[in-house]
């Protein structure tokens with residue numbers, strides 16, 4: 001008996017709209033169809049696990065095949081299958097309820113809605129002129145059914161014969177989408193969307209090179225890794241496993257090994273697994289942004305996470321997987337999704353936890369990595385307030401001797417000796433050992449400590465630290481003579497009259513090369529006492545302003561600036 005009916009949509013025809021609006025994302029149909037097959041298979045496993053299914057599970061692989069002659073692409077599973085009632089319920093009625101919402105909204109605002117609604121199974125109509133479902137439920141004595149629809153709201157459903165339990169989805173690919181009948185195309189899409197699905201996905205046979213050409217072997221070509229590293233228990237994993245997985249994730253694009261990684265394994269307040277790798281960062285040309293891949297239950301969602309995870313986390317590499325990340329929605333929707341926001345805040349917290357732990361438990365190792373870590377942490381602190389407050393505990397200052405301090409530790413070190421006349425704590429720093437050599441030496445001779453601040457973000461970062469703790473002042477060693485920066489009640493050995501000072505100044509000035517906007521000062525107090533009585537100085541404030549402006553210009557050169565700092 002052939003049943004005819006109307007798919008449960010109120011409007012005349014949803015299919016032209018599906019085609020039109022999801023045009024740019026045509027290829028995701030494969031993810032939708034294959035992940036449905038995987039869902040049905042996992043439900044089957046669950047039924048067997050809880051004892052509701054007592055038969056043989058058999059091979060549970062999902063098979064994908066192309067028939068070029070008949071222009072079909074078929075996805076077959078041995079999952080739970082569907083009875084006629086279930087097809088009616090899940091395909092004819094429910095599956096399109098979200099599409100109804102889609103249409104309602106579409107009438108109101110055509111621009112904002114694209115991709116807000118998961119079309120799941122119906123996305124197959126983006127590339128097909130006809131879709132058939134041949135399915136047989138796992139239930140005893142189930143009758144197999146065939147459902148067919150040619151892209152109009154009418155469908156047919158009839159009894160058919162099918163030996164095995166499970167579902168075949170047969171897509172009759174239309175003229176405009178012939179590329180989806182190409183083996184290489186499908187193979188690459190499977191690699192993109194299905195690489196870590198939890199059930200083996202078989203696409204043809206493995207090939208071998210024989211007598212000058214590739215020939216099929218007997219062995220199935222499984223395209224995915226069903227048990228990816230991030231889903232495994234961290235306790236059983238070794239360093240090599242993580243490094244191997246890193247290479248597996250980025251086989252072509254990244255050559256350096258990561259510095260270290262965080263294995264995320266969160267059960268509360270939501271499920272979240274993943275591995276985040278800290279890449280080695282030497283300078284901003286090395287940076288490979290947006291290398292994080294988002295998964296929802298091992299189904300690939302996107303690898304462009306800008307706007308989805310906090311800006312500074314886009315510097316990390318790796319995988320984030322959560323069933324709470326919605327699958328078939330657009331980027332703009334992902335960016336505004338509350339769950340996704342919570343997840344990303346939580347990741348920030350976890351990253352801070354891990355860094356703090358590493359710092360506390362393995363300080364030496366942490367210090368060894370600091371020079372590479374620094375850019376990342378400073379960037380995080382500058383762009384994320386919460387992370388900043390956490391990171392104050394493990395952000396390090398490095399001095400000229402190569403020793404590392406937290407800001408607390410450093411404060412203790414300089415507290416007694418380095419204050420200015422207003423009672424500010426003075427953090428002396430240099431950013432060029434050669435250029436500021438004599439000033440550094442002068443400071444050291446007086447028993448002061450000098451920090452090395454030669455990083456790309458250091459100027460901004462020092463500003464931030466000054467904001468965060470009052471009575472703190474960063475002063476570059478050459479911005480004035482040490483005596484002017486750090487006030488000490490010392491009586492000068494040499495007293496000169498104003499006239500004498502004037503004369504000395506003139507004499508010195510005449511010997512200096514012409515330097516624009518550079519000040520110099522003569523350390524009159526120190527005359528006759530040190531080997532460096534004359535120092536060329538540059539005012540801290542005006543110099544820092546200039547540096548920031550230059551950096552802003554440079555950043556603009558590297559690309560569009562987000563609302564935070566771009567590096």
Ligand code: ADP
Nearest residue numbers: 036037040079081090091095119120121122167
């Ligand atoms: P979703 O997967 O989000 O539920 P879909 O439109 O992808 O939405 O699928 C609709 C429903 O059709 C599924 O929930 C499932 O009940 C049923 N279905 C789709 N494909 C299969 C399949 N291969 N085996 C069994 N049931 C399926």
Ligand code: MG
Nearest residue numbers: 032036120121
């Ligand atoms: Mg689905």
